[in-house]
Every structure is written in C-alpha cells, then in structure tokens.
Amino acid sequence: MTSRRKAIENIFKTSTFMGFGGLLWGSSADEAANTEFTLRPPGASQKDRDFVQACIKCGTCVEVCPYDTLELATPGDGKVVGTPYFHPREIPCYMCTDIPCTNNCPSGALDLKRLEKENEPASINNSQMGIASIHKETCIAFWGIRCDACYRACPLIGKALTIERKINERTEQHAYLLPIVNGDFCTGCGICEHVCVVEESAIYVLPLSAATGRVGNHYVKGWDKEDEKRMKLNNTEVDDSKDINSGLEYLNSDEELY
Amino acid sequence: MRNCINVLQALFKNRKYLLLRRVSQLSILFLFFGGNYFGWKVLIGNYSSAILLDEIFLSDPFATLQILVSGFVGAANLFIGAAIVLLFYAIIGGRVFCSWVCPVNMLSDFSLWLREKMRIKDKSKIILSKNVRYYILALSFILSAIIGIAAFEIISPISIFHRAIIFGVGGSWSVILALFFFELTIVKNGWCGYICPLGAFYSIVGKYGLLKVYHEKEKCTLCNKCFDVCPEDQVLSIIGKKDGYIKSGECTNCAQCIDVCDDDALKFSINYFKNNLNNR
Known part of the structure; x- marks a missing residue:
C-alpha cells in the first residue's frame, strides 16, 4: 500500500513527465x-x-x-x-x-x-506536384540564345510549356524564343528542370503553395460571366434594407481617418 | 564432419528459440529489403504498412490509430490492414511483434550481448519505471490529437531504423547510434523495456492472447537463469511459487527463459485461453 505522501509524489512526477515531456515532444514534432x-x-x-x-x-x-x-x-x-x-x-x-x-x-x-x-x-x-518557374536572368533563351531544351522535353509540350517569339532588340535582326510555363497544365514533373543545360537549372519546380498566389475576394473578372457570379453570391448574405446599423456605425466611426 | 555436428549441436543447445526468432526477424527484414532493391513482390513497403503478395494490405495499428486521432480518416485499405495485424497479434498474444518481428530487437539484443561481454554493470543512476512506456503511449495519442500529426511516427526510432535498412541509411545513422548507445551504456534494455510505446501498445493488445509461457513449479530448481535472460523480468513473478501461465502482456514471448531452463519447467502453451477462463 502506498502512503499518501508517495501517491502525491507519484502524481506530481507523472504530471511533470507528461506535461513537460509532452510539451517538448509536441512542439518539436509540430x-x-x-x-x-x-x-x-x-x-x-x-x-x-x-x-x-x-x-x-x-x-x-x-x-x-x-x-x-x-x-x-x-x-x-x-x-x-x-x-x-x-x-x-x-x-x-x-x-x-x-x-x-x-x-x-x-x-x-x-x-x-x-x-x-x-x-x-x-x-x-x-x-x-508543383509548378515550373523560370529564372529569366539565367535562362539562356532570354539572352537570345536559341535553346528550347525544356520545351522539347516537356511531356505536355505546347500546353504546359509554350514558346513565345519576341524581337531581339540588341541585334535587331534575331528573335527571342522564350519558354513560357502555363500553370493550368504544368504538372510539376520536373523533366524541364532535369534537362536544363545551364549549370544550375534556370527552370525549376516549386510546390504550388510556394509558387502561386490567390486573388481571393479582392478582384472579380468583370468580363467573365462565370467569375462575376462570385460577386452576386457574396452580396446575397447582406440585405441592405434590413441592416441599417452597420451603415450607421460605419458613418459614425472615425477610426480609419487617423 | 563430426566436429561440424558437434559445433552445430553446441550452437543449437539452449538457443533453439533464439535461432528461430532470428530466422523470423531476418527473413521478414530481408523480404522487405528485397522488395525495395530487387523488386520482389512478397512484401512491399515496410513495418509501418506493407502489401503482402501484391494482394493483402497490412498496416501498423498503432500508426493507423495515431493518424485517425490526428484527424485524418485514411483509405479503407489502411483500416483493413490495421485490423488484420491487430487481430493477428491479439490472437497470438504477448508482444510477439517485439521479439519475433521488430528489427530493433536485434539491435537491442546485440547491445545486451555486448554489455555482457564488456562486463558493463547496470549501476545506472537513471531509474525508469516500467510504466513510462504507457505514459508515452498515452502521450502519443494526446499529442497526435493536438498537433494534428501522428506524433510518434514522426520521431519513431523504430521506423527510422527499419527504413534505414530497407531504403538506405542517409542521415539515420545518428539516431540508430544514439539508440544503441543509450541501451548499451545508459539504461540496460532502455528503449525496448521502458520507453517504446509500440511495445506498450502490443502489451495491451496481446494481454489475452493464446500463446503464453507455462510454468511448472514441481520441476523448477530455482536456479534463476530465466530471471537473468528475461528482458521483462517483472512478468516472471510466479516462477518457483506456483504453476501457471506468465499472464502479463508485457511478456514478449521471446522464449529465452524456455531456452535457458535446464529443468524443463517452462514451455510454450497455447491452451492459455481455456485455462485462463477456468482459473478465474
């Protein structure tokens, strides 16, 4: 039979172990x-x-x-x-x-x-899996050299990677053939990164979370009927005729002025 | 030729189950290894989850539960696999996983053997309770729920060890060495006997299983050899006192006690369930 002192000691030891051990373990795992x-x-x-x-x-x-x-x-x-x-x-x-x-x-x-x-x-x-990104300063196609290694290697050639022509104003008689990544099709397979001819690949795959933005509710395409629907959906929640208080509060508050 | 047989006999004497265990552990490990390096289809994956014969899914029930507690309901195959493994060990009983399957057992036994050879005495100032592992087991579920990640799986030295063998060492050697030296110099049998929550999990799962060590008091000469070899000697409380089964789920069924017993006072028995009911 354990004494009360021993029992309290045990509870204290156990909770210390669980508490601090758990904190250490949990935070490092997290x-x-x-x-x-x-x-x-x-x-x-x-x-x-x-x-x-x-x-x-x-x-x-x-x-x-x-x-x-x-x-x-x-x-x-x-x-x-x-x-x-x-x-x-x-x-x-x-x-x-x-x-x-x-x-x-x-x-x-x-x-x-x-x-x-x-x-x-x-x-x-x-x-x-990710999306290919091109570093223009080290991609030799952007220097004006004709290299389309990534474009040729792309399994979705013509969709995920396309070539854009531009006039080379330095020589005034040649064309730039620039690789352009199309995010709607790029799978992030990385074959382009694998074949890139420069020392450290100028085209490289990044995870989507690291390489993409998100417009969110900040903009709506006014010319796109589908996209415009987002605006209507947002507005159905607020009935202006019933909600007078928020308007009054907005007019009365002067927080944003300072 | 006769020499050979003598050597073999000497090797097998008092080591029958030890050799069987090594065969079991090594062949499973080798099948996993071959699955990765030679493309064998017998066992694909590793000890966390595997596909047996390209057909049957197997998965670690402890890991599956952690993932579930963390808030992800996995695919059906995961649960089917976990159920198969859980039932298997629950029916067989004891910590059969620990001593017949888990590769860390070989590392742990090696450090025990080395301890003996190097005459390292267990004068450790660190005294751990055998119950620490149950707290760690509870913590792994609590933490999984809080951080939303299977908390033990992310740090598990067991997984790091078997993955190092099956998929290549990489940076795993530091963890493996730490585990080895912890058991060798700091706490005797420290990981497997005190800390490992997977062992604690299987202690609970295998508590009422079939396979148990049976002790006959009549034959016992109280030589205490079984206590010397047992990695969980608290389970041997009935030795020399009464007939019966080693009931604790903490018994790993490693059968080292059976191997060393010169009096035939210990043996495996699978009638545990029947007798267990009668004895209550």
Missing part, C-alpha cells in the same frame, strides 16, 4: 512537420501539412516507382522523416500513365481522386 519546398508524388494534398498527416511513411510509393524518382527522407534531409519526395534535377517524375505510386498508396495520402477532372478518370496529366 515544428518538424512544417516543411515547405518539398515536392511530393502525384495525388498528394496541396497543403504539405495535410500530406504529412496522412502519410504512414511506408515507402510503398518509393518501391513501386520504376524510375527510382522518389526517395524517403532521412534525418538531416530537412524534410519530415520517412515521407517521400523527389529532386527533379536528379531524377524527375516521368509521369507513368498507370500512376503506380498513387495507385499503391495504402493510407490515402496519395489519392487518385485528386487526379480526376470533371468526370474524367484519373490521369497523371492532371497531377499538380
């Missing part, structure tokens, strides 16, 4: 789960944190990948340990049409549903 700039296999959630939550870290996707594109993170890689990622400069995603990585994922972290589009069956062409 911190470790935040890794941006990590390229995930097709069918992963756009929010990396959601992917990390769902991934059971079994490495099945890595094993079934026929090109050894995917790797599992180990401590020191700066990524969540045990989760799959790829470096396109080394081995890009070659976009297998049977999508073995997503197909074999047991946990649902890679989901074929994310590769479906408007009743079409899941297709690797709908994947959004």
Whole structure:
C-alpha cells in the first residue's frame, strides 16, 4: 500500500513527465512537420501539412516507382522523416500513365481522386506536384540564345510549356524564343528542370503553395460571366434594407481617418 | 564432419528459440529489403504498412490509430490492414511483434550481448519505471490529437531504423547510434523495456492472447537463469511459487527463459485461453 505522501509524489512526477515531456515532444514534432519546398508524388494534398498527416511513411510509393524518382527522407534531409519526395534535377517524375505510386498508396495520402477532372478518370496529366518557374536572368533563351531544351522535353509540350517569339532588340535582326510555363497544365514533373543545360537549372519546380498566389475576394473578372457570379453570391448574405446599423456605425466611426 | 555436428549441436543447445526468432526477424527484414532493391513482390513497403503478395494490405495499428486521432480518416485499405495485424497479434498474444518481428530487437539484443561481454554493470543512476512506456503511449495519442500529426511516427526510432535498412541509411545513422548507445551504456534494455510505446501498445493488445509461457513449479530448481535472460523480468513473478501461465502482456514471448531452463519447467502453451477462463 502506498502512503499518501508517495501517491502525491507519484502524481506530481507523472504530471511533470507528461506535461513537460509532452510539451517538448509536441512542439518539436509540430515544428518538424512544417516543411515547405518539398515536392511530393502525384495525388498528394496541396497543403504539405495535410500530406504529412496522412502519410504512414511506408515507402510503398518509393518501391513501386520504376524510375527510382522518389526517395524517403532521412534525418538531416530537412524534410519530415520517412515521407517521400523527389529532386527533379536528379531524377524527375516521368509521369507513368498507370500512376503506380498513387495507385499503391495504402493510407490515402496519395489519392487518385485528386487526379480526376470533371468526370474524367484519373490521369497523371492532371497531377499538380508543383509548378515550373523560370529564372529569366539565367535562362539562356532570354539572352537570345536559341535553346528550347525544356520545351522539347516537356511531356505536355505546347500546353504546359509554350514558346513565345519576341524581337531581339540588341541585334535587331534575331528573335527571342522564350519558354513560357502555363500553370493550368504544368504538372510539376520536373523533366524541364532535369534537362536544363545551364549549370544550375534556370527552370525549376516549386510546390504550388510556394509558387502561386490567390486573388481571393479582392478582384472579380468583370468580363467573365462565370467569375462575376462570385460577386452576386457574396452580396446575397447582406440585405441592405434590413441592416441599417452597420451603415450607421460605419458613418459614425472615425477610426480609419487617423 | 563430426566436429561440424558437434559445433552445430553446441550452437543449437539452449538457443533453439533464439535461432528461430532470428530466422523470423531476418527473413521478414530481408523480404522487405528485397522488395525495395530487387523488386520482389512478397512484401512491399515496410513495418509501418506493407502489401503482402501484391494482394493483402497490412498496416501498423498503432500508426493507423495515431493518424485517425490526428484527424485524418485514411483509405479503407489502411483500416483493413490495421485490423488484420491487430487481430493477428491479439490472437497470438504477448508482444510477439517485439521479439519475433521488430528489427530493433536485434539491435537491442546485440547491445545486451555486448554489455555482457564488456562486463558493463547496470549501476545506472537513471531509474525508469516500467510504466513510462504507457505514459508515452498515452502521450502519443494526446499529442497526435493536438498537433494534428501522428506524433510518434514522426520521431519513431523504430521506423527510422527499419527504413534505414530497407531504403538506405542517409542521415539515420545518428539516431540508430544514439539508440544503441543509450541501451548499451545508459539504461540496460532502455528503449525496448521502458520507453517504446509500440511495445506498450502490443502489451495491451496481446494481454489475452493464446500463446503464453507455462510454468511448472514441481520441476523448477530455482536456479534463476530465466530471471537473468528475461528482458521483462517483472512478468516472471510466479516462477518457483506456483504453476501457471506468465499472464502479463508485457511478456514478449521471446522464449529465452524456455531456452535457458535446464529443468524443463517452462514451455510454450497455447491452451492459455481455456485455462485462463477456468482459473478465474
């Protein structure tokens, strides 16, 4: 039989262990789960944190990948340990049409549903692993040199990557042939990054969360009937004839003046 | 030739179950390894989740529960796999995973063996309670719910170790060395015996399983060899006192006690369930 003193001591010890241990463990795990700039296999959630939550870290996707594109993170890689990622400069995603990585994922972290589009069956062409970005200053096509390596290598040539012609005003007799990434089609496979001819690739894939913006409610396309609907939807919630107070409050408040 | 047989006999004597366990552990590990490096379809994945024979999904029920608690309802395959594994260990009983499957057991046993060879005495100032692992088990669920990430899976040295073997070491060696030296120099059997929440999980799961070690008091000569080899010697409380089963779920069913017992006073029995009901 434990004495009361002993019992209180035990409760104190246990709660200290659970409290501080939990705080330390929880905060470091929470911190470790935040890794941006990590390229995930097709069918992963756009929010990396959601992917990390769902991934059971079994490495099945890595094993079934026929090109050894995917790797599992180990401590020191700066990524969540045990989760799959790829470096396109080394081995890009070659976009297998049977999508073995997503197909074999047991946990649902890679989901074929994310590769479906408007009743079409899941297709690797709908994947959004990331988006290619071009650094104009180091892309030699922007210098005026004729290089279309990325454009030629792109699996969605003419859609995800297009060539834009422009007059080269330096020589006044040549043309620029500039690679342009089209975000609606780019899958982030990274073959462009893999083939880029300069020392450190001038075209590189970034995760969507890192490379895209969001207009949100700030602007509506006035010329687009579909987009204009967003405005009407927002307005239905407020009935001006009934809501007099907010208007009065707005007129009476002078906060924004100072 | 006779020499060979003698050597083999000496090797097998008192090591029957140990060798069987190593065969079991190594063959599972090798099948996973082959799955990655040679493309074998027998076991794809790793100990967290695997596909057996390209058909049957298996997944770690502890990891699956953490993911569920963190707020993600996984795919059906995940739950089917977890249910298969959970049922398997619940029926077999004890911590069979720990001593017959888990690769960390080999690392842990190696550090125990080295401890003996190097005559490292356990004079550690750090005294851990055997219950610490249950608190850590509880914490892993609580933290998973709070931070929304499977809290143990993200730091699990078990997973880091088996992934290092199956997928390549990378930066994992630091964690593996830390685990090894912790068990070698700081706390004897420290990870597997005190801290590991997965072991705690299987202790609970396997509590009422079939396979248990049975002790016959009549034959016991109180030599205490079983206490020397047992990694969880608190489960041996009935030795030399009464006939019966080693009931605790913390028993890993590693059978080292059976191996070392020269008196035939310990053996595996699968009638546990029937007898267990009668004894109550």
